[in-house]
Amino acid sequence: MTEAIPDALRVPPGPVDLASIETDAAPGFDGKKKKGKGALFALGDELADLQERLWAEGTTGSERRVLLVLQGMDTSGKGGVLRHALGLVDPQGVRITSFKAPTEEELEHDFLWRIERGLPKAGFIGVFDRSHYEDVLIAKVRGFADEEEIERRYGAINDFEARLVGEGTTIIKCMLHVSAEEQRSRLLRRLDKPDKHYKFNPGDLDERKKWADYQAAYETAIERTNSEAAPWHVVPADKKWFRNLAVAQLLLHTLRGLDLTWPKADFDVEEQKRRLADEKPPA
């Protein structure tokens, strides 16, 4: 029912035109909100099972791990994805890293330094809430780095991601794609609710003025880093239920593709059962 979603979201190679991708669509899914929420719930058991297999592998020497990169404009729902999609699996096996404005120490290093430190260990599903892509998005729009440096970074990102993939990481990159109009209504909702004021920052409205520049920066970044090893997905995110379902389905699709099997015992199971049966019960 949801199997068609990953292919429908995959960005084909070549130039990217975000305006041509509808933000309130539900590509690959035939249904509305209620059915979509049911479909997300229905993924839970398999997702949890596969995540535990990945984890189990990690405890027995496998180097495999998954890295989910979440990017998107403010209010696009990275937090919602974390709660509703990642919330379906064992929190022990998930490592979330949020990248804010870099600290002074981080600025003293290359932009990938802090990213390295946030990578998931073997067996984990790592999630980046924002990522090294900020270094070619906000950094470009706000001019924190010059053109030449931004150019260098596209290449550095491709090399970096290729290395991770070579080492056993499967990378899922998602841009949560909202419309400016939807962002406006989400920002207004934050302003209307005192318990959401903490999420609002007047600077968000200054960033919003640069909407077109951000879209252009995303288009270039996605095009330049849409590698075979680590391809991009654009997730229409005006419909929260679809956004959550889509990311969960991408994760499920990825885990299925790993052919995860339960590690074989490296001990004699029957012998251990006998040991337990024969023991003098501990006091």
Next chain:
Amino acid sequence: MTEAIPDALRVPPGPVDLASIETDAAPGFDGKKKKGKGALFALGDELADLQERLWAEGTTGSERRVLLVLQGMDTSGKGGVLRHALGLVDPQGVRITSFKAPTEEELEHDFLWRIERGLPKAGFIGVFDRSHYEDVLIAKVRGFADEEEIERRYGAINDFEARLVGEGTTIIKCMLHVSAEEQRSRLLRRLDKPDKHYKFNPGDLDERKKWADYQAAYETAIERTNSEAAPWHVVPADKKWFRNLAVAQLLLHTLRGLDLTWPKADFDVEEQKRRLADEKPPA
């Protein structure tokens, strides 16, 4: 309905006798499995709300955070607590740190060095899956440190925890208390299920032979570190549903005690609404 649990689990000052604390009881709760599962579910909304308040505070300069320390014999269910109790709140606001056998680098430092590095940041609920207590439990039972060093560590732990509390951390310490018989049946179940073999290690049966030594080490550790600032709770853990409910209730009780309020906006809300209303829509 579950409000009596925290007091019922709190270890009073003085010598500790684990044998006198029933492992299959449900102290402070009047009901069985079905009611207990319902009660856990019923805590979810308030727990999630309070966790978000803690998080919101953290984004606006508060130093407060919570640290849940989970200790217990193998199979006592630390992982189950993470899934079923911590799973009720936003995974973004939870930081889980699992402490395994120390690495070579960790061994080159004082035992609290790696603990410091795993502490939650402001606004987070940190969970230690095992902790610095291993350094006075397995370290004592297996003789990794001599008596004098173990003695030093009780004091160092008290100083350390008092410092954390002084800096804004609320500490909840739980020993998940299972019986040797219940451990046996859980180990047998692991051996019976090929998809749980990865959790089994023949060494677990060697540790099990030292059951009495471990119980004694727990008793001493709890007595010596059962401070006002960071008191201990013994959570009967033979009933998984009660174990999960009890830890969730302890967490809820703790968060309630923090009187968490939504941060006030440090900007003029109406002005920001006008800015959004007046803007030329971004292209």
